[in-house]
Amino acid sequence: MRDTRESRLLLVLLVAIAFALITVDIRGGEDSPVDGARQGAATVFGPIEDGVSAAVDPVGNAVSAIRDSGERHDRLAELEKENAALEAKLGSDDRSRSRLAQLDKMLKLSGAGQYGIKGAQVIAIGAAQGFSWTITIDVGANDGITRDMTVVNGDGLVGRVTTVGPDIATVLLANDPDFTVGTRMEAGDELGFASGQGDRPLRVELLNGKAEIKKGDRLVTFGSQADKPFVPGVPVGVVSRVDPSAGDLTRTLYVTPYVSFSKLDIVGVVVEAPKKDPRDTVLPAKPKPTPTPTVTVTVTPSAGAPVDGQIQQEQ
Numbered sequence: 001m002r003d004t005r006e007s008r009l010l011l012v013l014l015v016a017i018a019f020a021l022i023t024v025d026i027r028g029g030e031d032s033p034v035d036g037a038r039q040g041a042a043t044v045f046g047p048i049e050d051g052v053s054a055a056v057d058p059v060g061n062a063v064s065a066i067r068d069s070g071e072r073h074d075r076l077a078e079l080e081k082e083n084a085a086l087e088a089k090l091g092s093d094d095r096s097r098s099r100l101a102q103l104d105k106m107l108k109l110s111g112a113g114q115y116g117i118k119g120a121q122v123i124a125i126g127a128a129q130g131f132s133w134t135i136t137i138d139v140g141a142n143d144g145i146t147r148d149m150t151v152v153n154g155d156g157l158v159g160r161v162t163t164v165g166p167d168i169a170t171v172l173l174a175n176d177p178d179f180t181v182g183t184r185m186e187a188g189d190e191l192g193f194a195s196g197q198g199d200r201p202l203r204v205e206l207l208n209g210k211a212e213i214k215k216g217d218r219l220v221t222f223g224s225q226a227d228k229p230f231v232p233g234v235p236v237g238v239v240s241r242v243d244p245s246a247g248d249l250t251r252t253l254y255v256t257p258y259v260s261f262s263k264l265d266i267v268g269v270v271v272e273a274p275k276k277d278p279r280d281t282v283l284p285a286k287p288k289p290t291p292t293p294t295v296t297v298t299v300t301p302s303a304g305a306p307v308d309g310q311i312q313q314e315q
Contacts, residue, residue, distance in 0.1 A: 102266040105154025113233050113282040116272025117152070118143055122264045123168070133176035133196065135159075135264055140167045148229035150221075150270040156235030156258035156282075157181065157221060158267050169269070174236075175202065175261050181230055182222035185213065186280050191222055194236060194255060201240055204253040211251055213242050218283055219255060227273035233282050258284075 103119065110117045124136035139145050141164050151158040151171045159173040172179055175196040183194045183204060190213070192206040204219065217239040223232030237255040245251055 099266055102154055106266060106268050109152060109154055109282055110268060113278040114274035115231060115270045117268035118271050119268050121266060133173040135171050137169050137171060137267060139269060140165045140169050142166050144271055145169050145269055150229060150231045151267055152234055152270060153259060153267045158259055160229040161269060173261050174257060183219040183236055184222045186218040186283060201254040201256050202237060204255050206251040206253060209245055209248045209251045213239060213253060215239055215242065220280060220283065223277065231270050231273045233278035235283050
């Protein structure tokens with residue numbers, strides 16, 4: 001449209017009409033005479049508005065999604081970190097509970113035997129000092145440890161100290177082939193010598209070839225002169241097999257040790273021997289046999305049936 005006097009007058013007229021319609025619409029409220037025209041315009045232009053909104057909204061949604069995705073990623077990373085810390089804490093708590101249980105069991109054993117012990121932790125295993133079955137513990141000469149001291153845990157005999165440094169010591173385990181300890185049978189005086197056989201049961205040679213020994217019998221340490229290297233009364237193991245006696249001067253037994261040598265963690269070095277031999281008081285309580293249930297069945301003969309071998313005759 002050309003910018004002429006007529007066009008300017010037309011524009012002023014249209015603006016005046018628009019203001020007049022707005023004034024009438026506001027004053028009319030819900031009964032406004034232009035309400036119908038407004039609804040018609042909404043019908044015509046509404047789809048266009050919705051289309052523009054639909055075109056614009058995905059962009060806004062995408063921006064929000066990217067922002068929320070970053071927040072979710074940060075939260076997920078935070079949760080994963082918290083879970084890892086919790087799992088580590090639970091694992092640590094389980095290990096702590098296990099060690100406390102081991103320590104408690106060892107203290108009960110030392111209390112029953114009246115042994116003075118120095119607690120220690122296993123810090124290494126392997127062929128230290130040329131031995132094939134050894135452990136290294138975190139106590140040494142500075143803790144009062146000397147060579148040829150008995151080493152125990154909550155289950156029984158672990159071994160003996162062989163070498164000592166200022167802060168560590170090496171222990172020869174009872175299952176080492178070079179290990180030998182004097183033993184005594186429970187509730188008796190049958191003596192013998194137990195030797196290690198690696199991952200196989202201990203081999204025990206009884207001095208009495210005619211001794212009556214059976215599977216399930218138990219052994220403890222006999223003790224050494226001046227209580228070195230072994231104090232008396234420490235549980236050794238349970239007889240798992242007895243070789244038949246062939247008239248030999250000795251009798252051979254095979255004994256499953258109480259201690260699991262592949263699962264050592266908390267141990268104790270006996271730094272003070274008991275004042276008297278505890279004999280069998282340190283052995284664990286024997287398991288009680290499970291009673292076998294018995295069932296009594298009572299049979300009542302029916303009427304007319306033969307009783308006590310009698311045969312009913314026909315009438």
